[in-house]
Amino acid sequence: MHLSAAEGLPVRHAVPALRAALDEHGAAVLAAPPGTGKTTLVPLALAGLALAQGQGAPPAPGKVLVLEPRRLAARAAARRMAWLLGERPGGRVGVTVRGETRPGSRVEVVTTGVVLQRLQSDPELDGVGTVILDECHERHLDADTALAFLLDVRAALRPDLRVVAASATAETAPWSRLLGGAPVVETAAALHPVETVWAPPPRPLPPPHGMRVDPGFLAHVAATARRALAERDGDVLCFLPGVGEIARVAGLLSGAPAEVLQIHGQAPGCVQDEVLAPASRRRIVLATSVAESSLTVPGVRAVVDSGLAREPRTDHARGLGSLTTVRASRATADQRAGRAGREAPGTVYRCWTQAEHDRLPARPRPEIELADLAGFALQAACWGDPGASGLALLDPPPPAAMDAARGVLHALGALRDGRATDRGRRLARVGLHPRLARALLDGAPRVGARDAAQIVALLSEPPPRAAGDDLTAVWRALRGRSRPADPHAARWRDEAARLRRSLPAQGGAPPSRSDDHAAGVVVALAFPERVARARRGSGYLMASGTGAELADGSALAGARPGWLAVAAADRPAGAASARVRQAVVIDEEVARSAAAPLVETAEEVVWRDGDVAARRVERLGAIELEARPLRDPDPGLVRAALLDGVRAEGLGLLRWTPGAVALRERLAFLRGALGEPWPAVDDAALLERAPEWLAGARRRADLAKVDVAGLLRGLLPWDLAKRLEEYAPERVEVPSGSRIRVDYSGERPVLAVKVQELFGWDAAPRLAGGRVPLVVHLLSPAGRPAAVTADLASFWREGYRAVRAELRGRYPRHPWPEDPASAVATKRTGRASGS
Structure with a gap:
């Protein structure tokens, strides 16, 4: 047995307090930084396999179940604990992950995905006495869900079930509240001092975009790893966002005076074992986030941190999901740096500046805010809480993401009326995303079990x-x-x-x-x-x-x-x-x-290419498969299509006669001058009434037959119709006897008339019940503007003299009296006295 290698870890001092908290409250939060032994020593101690002698504490009843967020971490933890006992996994310490089942008699390490399946089939967790949720601070969706289910089990079925939320960070208050005010047991850090070296690229480089990381930046990370190897003793642990970046940097490190190893979720077991075992020669270990907290890589004295991480992004509207590269949070950077101080003083080389570090987000976003929630929604529905409203979660699922998830599950036949169906439970038991489970179950009868499974x-x-x-x-x-x-x-x-x-x-x-x-x-x-x-x-x-x-x-x-x-x-x-x-x-x-559920045939009556198009269309979702003309479309659909056309192309589709345009301008003037009850006739207001106007129309050509002027007059109740000519006359009679049309198209109504026709007129009429003066544009005999006034009396006194001096020589046949206020207006040419 090798227990002496673990019983000296700092977490041993916290075990008595943890046992006492579990005895009294049944739940506890364990705050233990990386390297203190929380993943390996605590489960063994609670199972009575370590630290029991001399402390007078009996083992906790039942098996200890340890939940890890990743398969790699689960296997590594089980191997380490079994090694401490001088065994292999499958004896007193076991491991169960997808595709591998070696349950232990006293301690079993499982992934959170596996325990969710187990809880659905055996919610009482028969034979289990204590559950340790390791690395809960990483906020994986399955881990959050598993803890919520476990708290339900404690409340309703197993009040004796003990639950420990183990975190590598000191942010424990939310977990304590979630566990009903559970005690917090803290362990002092086992870390040695870690020096920070700021090592940004020598020149600015483009930031990550989607999954792409600039090759120049990866070359800088590789150069920094070589620098760390040269400047520090021991092994170098280098954090990169993904497998592709690890492979590229590994290629750039070819020829380095050290063995280059790659550790990630897809790495083969032999490589994982090699990374986690002591080495006889120096190594550069290139790792994804799997090595941040739940794995101990021995021999590391320097960490090179690219400062990048991967987060899921889901386009719920289009059913597209992907990973994107983001800047790691300060909490993540601290976790990574701590790997350099596990065994001795170390150094972290951060490939960014201190100023950039201060602007980083404090912590990573929880997966529930970012991920596709179809699997979560199915788990919640099978648990009996389709809306997840009763689950004890630190962060509720976003409503839009849950709506999209439930839509997917309804389409798969996994939900009916918001509840899980028998088919939904079958899909959940497969242990895959519901989409893939559906493809397996429905695909096997069509293409064969072997091909569907592969x-x-x-x-x-x-x-x-x-x-x-x-x-x-x-x-x-x-x-x-x-x-x-x-x-x-x-x-x-x-x-x-x-x-x-x-x-x-x-x-x-x-x-x-x-x-x-x-x-x-x-x-x-x-x-x-x-x-x-x-x-x-x-x-x-x-x-x-x-x-x-x-x-x-x-x-x-x-x-x-x-x-x-x-x-x-x-x-x-x-x-x-x-x-x-x-x-x-x-x-x-x-x-x-x-894709048969997406195939549908519908009568489609739409506005297309400037007219109504009526077709019977067969579609596969948005893909048009076949279309045939529709001879007798529904009148309501036709009216709706015409309305769409008018809204898209404007009221110009109607035939606006000069009389209709003038009437609209008069009504718009009165609405602007007097407000209610005069009707609004702007585009928005008329479009609201368009459905009333389109009755009987079936195509674009019919729109030209609409009596727009009649429709506009129809907007006026009888009392307003009687006052229209008084308040906004179409024409005004001037002293010469002419009836001149008033122009209402501008901001103010305008009367444009020749000067000679207004002699003797001291004031133009006021409109809108005397509220708005009529602006007079005085024209020369040729009809060109000569002056503008809203006060004729003042113009005759002060402005006319200049106009007379300028124009009488040019138009000698027209009268230009010295006193226009007393002269006789005329619309004919001819000499007059004083001209």
Whole structure:
């Protein structure tokens, strides 16, 4: 036994207080920084396998269940605890993850996904006495859900069940409140001092965009790793956002005076074992976030932090999900830095500036705010709380994301009237996203259990991007690879075997016409809204209504297939179309069959190309399959289409006679001058009344027959109609006897008339019941503007003299009296005295 290697860890001092808290309250929060032993020593101590002697404490009743957010961490924790006992996993300490079951008699380490399945089938957790939720601060969605379910179990079924929320951070108050005011037990940090070296790139580089990280930045990270190796003793642990970046930096470190290892969720078990074991030579370990808190990499004295992390992003409206590269939070940076001080004083090289560090978010966002919630919503519905409103969660699920998730589940037949159906429970038992579970259960009878299981296994853990975007070709290649040669192939075979075992016994598999047919059926069953048809010109249209493009160099682009079943796609920031990551070539028959719930026939009466178009249309989602003219469309639909046309193209579709235009201008003037009850006649107001005006119209040509002037007069009740001519006369009689039209098109009404016709007129009439003066535009005998006034008496006294001096020589045949106020108005030419 090697327990002496663990019983000296700092967490040993907290075990008595933790036991006392569990004895008294049944729940506790354990705050223990990385390296203190919370993951390995605490479970053994609570199970009575360590620290019991000499402390007079009996083991807690029942098995200790340890929940880890990742398979890699679960396996590593189980191996470490079994090693401390001088055993292998499967004895007193066991491990259960997807595809691997070796339950232990006293301690069992499981992933949160596994425990959710177990809780659904055995909510009382028979035989389990204590549950430790490790790394709860990481806020994984499955972990949050599992804790909520466990608290329900404690409240309703198992008040004796003990629950420990173990966090590597000091932010414990929210967890204590969630556990009903549970005591907080703290452990002093075991960390040695860690020096911070700010190591930004020598010149500014473009920030991450989607999944793309600038190659120049990765070269800088590799150079910083070489620098750390040269300046510090021991091993170097380098944090990068994903597998692709790890592979690129590993290539850049070729020839470094150290062994380069890569650790991530897809790494084979032998590599994981090598990373977690002491080494005889120096190493550079390139890791994703899996090494932040739940794994101890021995020998590390320096950490190189790229400062980048990956977060999920979900476009709920289009059914597209992807990962995006973001700046890591300050809490994450602290976790990473702490790995350098686990065993001795260390150094962290941060590839950014201190000023940038101060602007980082304090902590990462919880996954429940970012992820596709279909799986969560199904778990909650099977638990009996479809809205998740009664679950004890630190953060509630976003309403829009839950609505989208429930929509997906209803389409899959997993929910009915908000409750989980028998089919929904079957989907939940598969242990996959509900879409993939549906593809497995419905695909097996169509293409055979073996093919359905293999394709769904491929969808559940996508291959590296270098494998290409032709999913059928990737599938064929995997079938031909041996287990030892390719870790991804080995994991794929194991998962395919597990999924095939989960299927009910069926008869002989139907003959599959081709690999493309089998893969296309399964992919389309999983993602029916991503079935896509080629557009004229270029690109594709998915059933969801989103455009899609094949990537440059696509293996699918050569033949430009007419139809695709899209397995993976994302929508880059700012892009109009989605980008196809992986797809299968299919035909229309497969599209119609697999995406049958999206196929519908409807009478479509719409405004298109400037007129009403009436058709009977068959669609697969947004994809138009077939259309035929509709001879006798519903009048209500026709009216709605005409209304859409008028709203889209404006009231100019109606025939506006000069009289109708003038009447609208007069009414607009009165509305502006007097307000209610004079009716509004602006575009918005008239469009509101458009449905009344379009009765009987069936096409664009009918709009030209509408009596617009009559409709405008119809807006006036009888009392206003009587006052219209008085308040806003169409014409005004001037002293010469002429009846001049008033122009209401501007801000104020205007009377444009020749000077000679106004002699003897000292004031123009006021409109709108005397509230608005009529503006007079005085014209020359040729009809050109000579003066503007709203006060004729003042003009005759002060302005007329200048106009007379300028114009009488030019128009000598017209009268230009010296006293226009007393002269006789005329509309004829002729000499007059004083001219």
